[in-house]
Amino acid sequence: MRASNLIVLLLIFMCSITLSRAQWHDYQYIRPLTDVTGQWHAIKLPKDIYGKVTNDLEDIRIIGINEKDTFEIPFLIDRPKTEKKEVAFDIINKTSNAAGFYYTFSLKGDTVINHLSLRFQLTNFDWKVKLEGGNGLDEWYTILDDYRILSIKNNVTDYRFTELRFPEARFRYFRLFIPGKREPELESAVLAKNEALKKAYDLYDEIILNTVIDKDKKQTLLTLDLANPGRISYLKFDVEDDIDYYRPFIVKYLEDSIHTEKGWKYRYRSVYQGTLSSLGERKFFFPAQTTQKLQVSVTNFDNQPLTITSIEAGGEVKKLLARFNGPGEYYLVYGNRKARKGSYDIENFRSNIPSDITKLSLGEEKKIMKAVAQPPSPLFENPIWLWAVMLVIIALLVLFSMRMLKSK
Structure with missing residues (x-):
């Protein structure tokens, strides 16, 4: 081995030690x-x-x-994950009378369902439907009654609530009744059993909620300030009003802030759009964002603003x-x-x-403590070590030179 190669190997070894120490x-x-x-x-x-x-x-x-x-x-x-097991079925009857329209679903096999999703060609309706089950076509048992489904579509909103959720039911036949004189024009239906693996959520308790009513824009602006940065992917609204309502809203999170002579300026980014409705739960889930400040803008149209007493914020446990x-x-x-x-x-x-x-x-x-930046110091601060290394290198050079002379 040449002396130059040996010196290169020594340098590589010393560098590898330095890199391994600085890896983390x-x-x-x-x-x-x-x-x-x-x-x-x-x-x-x-x-x-x-x-x-x-x-x-x-x-x-x-x-x-x-x-x-x-x-x-x-x-x-x-x-x-949430598992959704769709169930095969046939629609065997589509009938009507003076009260409304009936749709009978015949399931293929013995199975349990807890979810019925409907799609209609009609775009504007408000019905209170009834769902029944039975093992024959002559005797029916009530599963849901006066269950509200609706669809609203106009220039300012597009909202549908056409999913029926109910306790697990095992019947050969299911019958849906929709009241009214106009045919609902059922386009499709999905019967399924949803097996949701319950996700755990960390709730953030120390939240300051500030509410501002903007009458000119016909909006309610809600600002949520967290005590510390959190990873938020869930909001639950507590609405005091006991009326029917649907209000579009937008959730934004604080992306950046700049301090100016006039105070702080905040820059928000939208993360979710939804509809706050008196139907169903007022829980909403969206992609997680790490932030310490959230803003929710609720559109009131020409209605009185809702009384939102609190908002629960949480993030999925990782x-x-x-x-x-x-x-x-x-x-x-x-x-x-x-x-x-x-x-x-x-x-x-x-x-x-x-x-x-x-x-x-x-x-x-x-x-993890960081080393304070200092001017580069010599590889060997003690001169004894420096002289020792030099003597070793000189001895190696003499040794390899003598071997080369003898070989000639």
Whole structure:
């Protein structure tokens, strides 16, 4: 081996040590993971972490340390799903009388349903329908009565509520009654059993709600201020009015703010549009956004503004599913705006992850200290080390030179 090659190898070794030490120094926060006893574990992300990570959670990593190495642990974010099992059926009767119109659905096989979705060619209606079930066509049992469905379409709004939700029912036949003299023109129907895997939500309690009525724009402007940044994907409105209503609304989140001589100027970005209605639950779900301030604008048209006493805000609980690598110390690190999403093999094998895995505890958060920028210092501040390295290099050069002379 030539002396020049040996010197190059020494330099490469020294650089590799420096890089390995700085590998996680680009992250701002670290938390220890305790009670790692098996291969698979779950980690619930706390609410206070979301203001310190990117909105898409790409800068979260799990690192492990043992006697030999520092390594990265593969993980993925758990995604609960809602299963919708549609049921095959035939419409065997379409009849009418002076009271209204009947549609009879015959199910193929013995099954349970809890959902009926309807679509009509008519665009403006307001009906109170009745749904019945039976195992024959001569005796019917009431499932829903005076259940309101409606559709409103004009220049300012387009709203439909045509889904029937009810407790699980098992019948061979289902009959829908729609009152009225005008044919509903049923275009399609979907009978299904919805098996929703309940998602858990973190609620943000310390919310300041400010309400402003803009009479000129005929709007109610609601501003939600959170005590700390949160990851919001759910709002629930508490409306005091006991009347029928439907009001379009827009949800915006604070994207940026600028301080000027006249005070703060806020820039919002829209994240959701919906309709606040007296029908059904006033819960709304939308893509999660990390923010500390939300704005909701409700259009009142020519109606009196609604009395909205409170708004509940929450975000879906996020859980990491991680595969660990034996004994060692493990840490959760995060807070690196330049980081990209980790790419792991287990993302392609979700079905192989055990369903019953234990949860890990997160330790106290600590900030990763950054080295203060200083002028470059010599590689060896102690001159004795410098002379020692020089003597070693000179001895190696003499040794290789003598070997080359002897070989000639």
